[in-house]
Amino acid sequence: MKLLYIGCFCEPSTERLIGSRTRITISTTTFQKALLQGFKELENKLDYIVNVPDIGSFPMRCSNLFFPRSEFEYASMKGVNGAFLNFTYLKKYSIYHSIIKEASKWLDSHNGEKVMILVYSMIYPYLKAAIDLKHRYPNVKVSCIVLDLPEYFGDNTSFLYRVYGKVTTNRIYTLVPEVDSFIILTEYMKDKLNVGTRPWCLLEGVYNPIEVASQKKRKKTILYTGKLDARFGIRDLIEAFKRIDDEEFSLWICGLGLDQAFVEDAVKSDSRIKYWGLVEQKRIFEMQREATLLVNPRKGGAEYTKYSFPSKTMEYMASGTPTVMYKLPGLPVDYEEHLVLMPDNSQETFTAILKEWGSKEQAELDEFGKHARLFILKNKNSEIQAKRLMNFLCTDQK
Known part of the structure; x- marks a missing residue:
């Protein structure tokens, strides 16, 4: 054939x-x-x-x-x-x-x-x-x-x-x-x-698999890369981040979309938020290695989430940096132990997870991220x- x-x-x-x-x-x-x-x-x-x-x-x-x-x-x-x-x-x-x-x-x-x-x-x-x-x-x-x-x-x-x-x-x-x-x-x-x-x-x-030079880790830095769209949770992420009462935290956002103006307003109101705009892929991979946490704020309640498996999930996991996300309906069971899954959809829980995991020792974060990376490299x-x-x-x- x-x-x-x-x-x-x-x-x-x-x-x-x-x-x-x-x-x-x-x-x-x-x-x-x-x-x-x-x-x-x-x-x-x-x-x-x-x-x-x-x-x-x-x-x-x-x-x-x-x-x-x-x-x-x-x-x-x-x-x-x-x-x-x-x-x-x-x-x-x-x-x-x-x-x-x-x-x-x-x-x-x-x-x-x-x-x-x-x-x-x-x-x-x-x-x-x-x-x-x-x-x-x-x-x-x-x-x-x-x-x-x-x-x-x-x-x-x-x-x-x-x-x-x-x-x-x-x-x-x-x-x-x-x-x-x-x-x-x-x-x-x-x-x-x-x-x-x-x-x-x-x-x-x-x-x-893409080779990326080793990057120096930045403490308490949360990164989101993707479409700036309320459907995908960018507003929820920003609101959850603003609730973190720790000035050492920072939120990096990369991408374009309908909610770009909302993101730009958030930058003006909170100096800890940095908007990088559209970033070339090689630099995205470097930033994923630099960050403390990667986050996908897309919730699983909408009908379309049954029919999607965000490509960024694999990309995030392969970086070796822990990934925080919701348990989406289309997520296979074998991924779950390699992700930081939020137990409910409340803003309070979102903020608590970001603060808890963003404050962990780097050695613990590295160990968790290493297993996620190996899972992707060996199986996907x-x-x-x-x-x-x-x-x-x-x-x-x-």
Whole structure:
């Protein structure tokens, strides 16, 4: 069986083309790069990659109107970046046709063989292209990596989402019955997607080990990296931190989002809070090593938390710095002993946990963080997860 990957990551040659204003979905690119790096050491690899990067649209979120076609090699696998027009509203049609064109060229040369298309995400033009290719080529099946359900893409509180988002979500779900198998983030997704008897594989994430120079620890420093959005708990974190009656504590915040103004106001009212804005990934990893605690303030009460496994959980744990978070519905049991889980949702408990763990001796913090790091490196690294995925694709679907 041949494997064709349809993706939307920013590989090195693409990164050189993007403009200074370009918005990149970092978690999307990070996951795909980590997964693809895992295939590098395997005997069985993906046979070809058709890629169109997931970036902001011209003119507001990117300075480039058009991206040319380019061939590349990533993790010892050959691929192509399809050409597309990056203009708002026309973009998705251009991406769809680009994928169809590039994938058809490759599929035409493998007409007599079984082919599995592995498509990343349920983003409409990518999944639509994969399904239409399946209809065009009788030797093709489609497997979809589902990291987010479409109704939870982006900011579902915005006016544009209320107008256009629900229509797009419904269109995506009309494609789901045509998918032959699924790679899902949490078991709750099975029911939402009506997987039924179709094959599925649980793959809550992938961590690609990254070498970061040893960093000097900063006492009583709490770090949050991610979207600045009330849905993800940034306001709860700030309010809990303000209640800590210890001037030695500090809170570092990195990221962009709807609540940026709220964060900036918090900085003005509490000198212990530092907002760093959007920080490059290498520096993020360094800051995670410097901090005393890492925190994910997302609560588990909202419906969408059943269908999410925050990628930052793996990233945080792999840093070796203790991670404080709530017990989310999609969190597998084997993670629990390696995390500082808050027993309830009260602000008082949040503050107490931050203060208690932020005040512990560094030796105790290092020991706890070491076990969390080893758990990720041994069980969730790129090669292990890619091997699990490959075994699923090649064995469970014959």
